[in-house]
Structure formats: structure tokens, C-alpha cells
Amino acid sequence: MRTLAPISISTYNRIEHLRETIKSLKKNDLAKESILYIFLDAPKNGDEEIVQKVRDYVHTIDGFKEVRIIEQKVNDINKNMNDARTIPLEEFGKMIRMEDDNVVSSSFLNYMNDGLDFYENNKKIIAISGFNVPVKYPDNYKYDYYLSTYFNAWGYATWANKGFLDIVNYSDQYNEMMGDKELHKKVKRIHPKLINGLKLIQEGKLNAGDYKMVFHLIKNNLYTIKPIKSFVDNIGHDGSGLHCGVNDRLQNIELNQGRINFTEKINYNKNIDLIYYKYVTKNENLLKRIYNKVFR
Numbered sequence: 001m002r003t004l005a006p007i008s009i010s011t012y013n014r015i016e017h018l019r020e021t022i023k024s025l026k027k028n029d030l031a032k033e034s035i036l037y038i039f040l041d042a043p044k045n046g047d048e049e050i051v052q053k054v055r056d057y058v059h060t061i062d063g064f065k066e067v068r069i070i071e072q073k074v075n076d077i078n079k080n081m082n083d084a085r086t087i088p089l090e091e092f093g094k095m096i097r098m099e100d101d102n103v104v105s106s107s108f109l110n111y112m113n114d115g116l117d118f119y120e121n122n123k124k125i126i127a128i129s130g131f132n133v134p135v136k137y138p139d140n141y142k143y144d145y146y147l148s149t150y151f152n153a154w155g156y157a158t159w160a161n162k163g164f165l166d167i168v169n170y171s172d173q174y175n176e177m178m179g180d181k182e183l184h185k186k187v188k189r190i191h192p193k194l195i196n197g198l199k200l201i202q203e204g205k206l207n208a209g210d211y212k213m214v215f216h217l218i219k220n221n222l223y224t225i226k227p228i229k230s231f232v233d234n235i236g237h238d239g240s241g242l243h244c245g246v247n248d249r250l251q252n253i254e255l256n257q258g259r260i261n262f263t264e265k266i267n268y269n270k271n272i273d274l275i276y277y278k279y280v281t282k283n284e285n286l287l288k289r290i291y292n293k294v295f296r
Contacts, residue, residue, distance in 0.1 A: 004030060004113050005157055006092050007064075010039040010084040011100035012077075013050045015057055017235060018100040026063040030109035036064040037088055041080040042072045078207065085168065089160040094120075096157045101236030104130065104155060105255035108231045112157040115225055118262040126162050126217065127224040130155030131232040133279045134253050137272065144260055147223035147268045149190060150276050151213040155232035156224070167216045168209040174202035183219060190218050193281065223268060226276070229256035 007025065011018050025031055038058050043051035061067050070087070072080050088095035096112045098104070105111075108130060115128035125147075131154040158164045177184050177198060187194055194214055200206035217223060233253045 002113075002117070003092070004034050004109075005094045005096045005116055006035040006037055006088045007096045007098060007109075008037040008039070008084045008088045009098045009100055010041070010080050011054060011058075012041045012080075013043075013047055013054060014100055014236075015050070015054045018054065019057070020103050020235060021098065021100055022061055024103045024105075025109070027106040028104070028109040029106075030113065031064055033065050034109060035066045035068060035092075036061070037068045037070065037084065039080050039084040039087075040069065040071045041077055042075040044075050082169075086165060089158075089165060093160045094157065096155075097153070098155050099153070099234075099236070101234055102130075102155045103233045103235050103255075105231045105257050107257050107259060108155070111227065111231050111256075111260050112155075114260060114262060116157050116159065119225065120159065123162075124222055125225060126164065126167075126213070126222050127151065127156050127158040129224045129226045130157075130230070131234065132226055132228065132230040133276055134230070135275055135279050137228050137275060141228075141269075141272055143263070143266055144229070144256075144258070145225055145227045145262075145266070146272045147266060148226040148273050148276065149214065149217045149223060150226075150273065151210055151217060151224050152226075153210055153213075154234050168212050170212065171201055173212060173215045174198040177215070187215065187218055191277070194218075227256055227260065229254075229258075231256050 009018075009021065025036075028034075038061070040051075040055055040058060055071060058067075058069055070083060072083075085095070085097065094116050096109070112128055112130065119125040119128070129148070129152055131152045174195075177187055177195070184195075191214060194211060197206060197208060197211040198215060201208060201211060213224075230253050233255055
């Protein structure tokens with residue numbers, strides 16, 4: 001019998017965003033068969049009322065096989081995020097990870113679980129990404145997804161046995177890269193803006209699991225799966241999110257409502273993968289907002 005991946009969402013004080021996220025998930029046929037984890041950070045001084053409203057709302061959520069609620073006793077965003085990754089992975093061996101501002105399509109859970117099943121034994125694939133930027137891909141590209149070295153955390157799925165937790169808990173990427181001339185050249189060629197981000201991580205000024213994941217992918221010639229048409233719309237670019245600012249270039253995306261046909265025929269296509277990178281690097285501040293987020 002097929003075992004579905006649990007869904008893990010971490011949240012704090014954005015009750016309206018969370019409502020929209022939950023509402024979109026419940027439109028998925030697989031929601032009623034899925035376990036939903038909600039990780040609630042404790043309030044900072046002055047936030048007690050709004051955080052309590054979020055907690056009260058979370059206890060009313062239905063429409064899932066089971067809702068497991070973890071209420072943190074001390075305000076610690078890093079612990080809350082780490083628990084949201086670690087607990088589901090350690091129990092189930094796989095998970096679907098979301099933020100509280102990720103509105104998803106009605107076929108999102110099918111896409112994620114199908115991808116997890118199809119690529120479970122493929123050592124080259126580390127994660128299934130649900131988000132993509134709203135760009136047009138070449139008409140002669142015949143597949144509805146591709147292999148990518150550019151990871152995005154806005155709705156993704158992964159497995160415990162592919163080292164995901166080790167990747168995001170490791171913070172010595174910059175020293176490792178600078179001590180290896182060939183690796184440094186490789187990173188500079190594929191993702192030059194990654195270098196400064198790794199330096200900030202090394203200095204303790206940035207906690208960005210996205211950067212860590214991309215470094216791991218580049219270093220080891222590994223990939224994530226990315227859909228041509230996004231299954232996720234991030235509605236947090238209204239100034240409410242952490243480091244997101246106000247921007248409409250990555251929201252109000254028309255979502256993919258279809259079913260992906262996964263196939264072994266797809267190989268890495270650099271030109272297709274670069275379309276994503278070129279889009280986000282058109283605007284320096286946009287790229288910074290994407291990657292300077294705490295890995296939520």
C-alpha cells in the first residue's frame with residue numbers, strides 16, 4: 001500500500017496567509033489521506049495575542065488524515081524550522097515541506113508524492129521542488145519538468161536517506177570551496193552569486209539552507225526536480241514575510257493543475273536550467289530576497 005509523505009508547515013503570526021495555505025491544500029484529493037504537521041513558534045513580547053489566534057485557528061483545522069500540532073515553548077525560529085524538517089523526516093523517511101505563505105494547486109500533493117515515489121531510488125535527485133518562476137520555456141522542450149541545480153524552498157519534498165538534514169546543518173561550505181580551486185571555479189561558473197552567500201553563512205551572518213543545498217548540488221553533480229509550470233504561488237511578498245519585502249514578480253502565478261508524467265528519459269539541460277537563474281538575476285534585490293530568507 002502506498003504511504004504518502006507527511007506535510008510539514010512552520011508558522012508564527014500570519015494567520016491569514018496560513019488560512020489560504022491550508023485552504024489550498026484541502027482542495028487536493030490526497031489531503032484527506034495525508035498527515036499534516038504544524039510547527040508553531042512561541043511568541044515574542046508583544047506578539048502574544050496574534051500568536052494565540054494562530055494557535056486557536058490551527059486547532060480547528062480538519063480535512064486531513066491527522067493534524068499533528070507542535071507548539072514551541074520558547075521563541076526560537078531556528079529550532080522551530082529545524083523541528084519542522086527533522087521530526088517528519090525521522091518518523092516517515094520523507095516529507096513535503098511548506099511555508100505558511102505557499103498557496104498550492106489542487107494537484108500539488110499528487111505531484112509531490114508521485115515525484116517522491118518515482119525518484120526514491122535515484123541517487124542523482126535530492127528533492128522535488130514545487131515552485132518555478134513565471135517564464136516561458138522553449139516550445140521544442142517536450143517535457144513538463146526538468147532537472148535543476150537551483151533549489152527553492154517554497155514547497156518541496158525530500159527523503160531522509162539522501163542526506164538532506166546533514167546538508168542543511170553543515171555550515172563550512174565557504175572554507176571548503178575556497179580550499180578547492182576546481183570547486184571554486186565550478187561554483188563561480190554555475191552560480192557566481194552563491195559565493196558571497198556562503199561567505200555570510202561562514203561568518204554567521206546568514207542562515208540560508210537554499211544556499212547550502214545549491215552548493216551541495218553543484219559540488220556533487222546532483223539535481224532537484226523543477227516543474228515547468230509552478231505548483232506553488234508564494235503570497236508572502238506583501239511585506240509580511242521574513243526578508244521578502246514587497247514584490248509582485250514572484251506571486252499571483254497561474255498554477256499547474258495537471259499531473260506530471262515522470263520519465264527516465266530526461267537528462268540535465270543547462271540551457272533550460274539557466275532560464276530560472278537568468279530570471280531571478282535580472283533584479284539583484286529579487287535574488288537576495290529569495291536566498292537570504294531563513295530556510296523556513
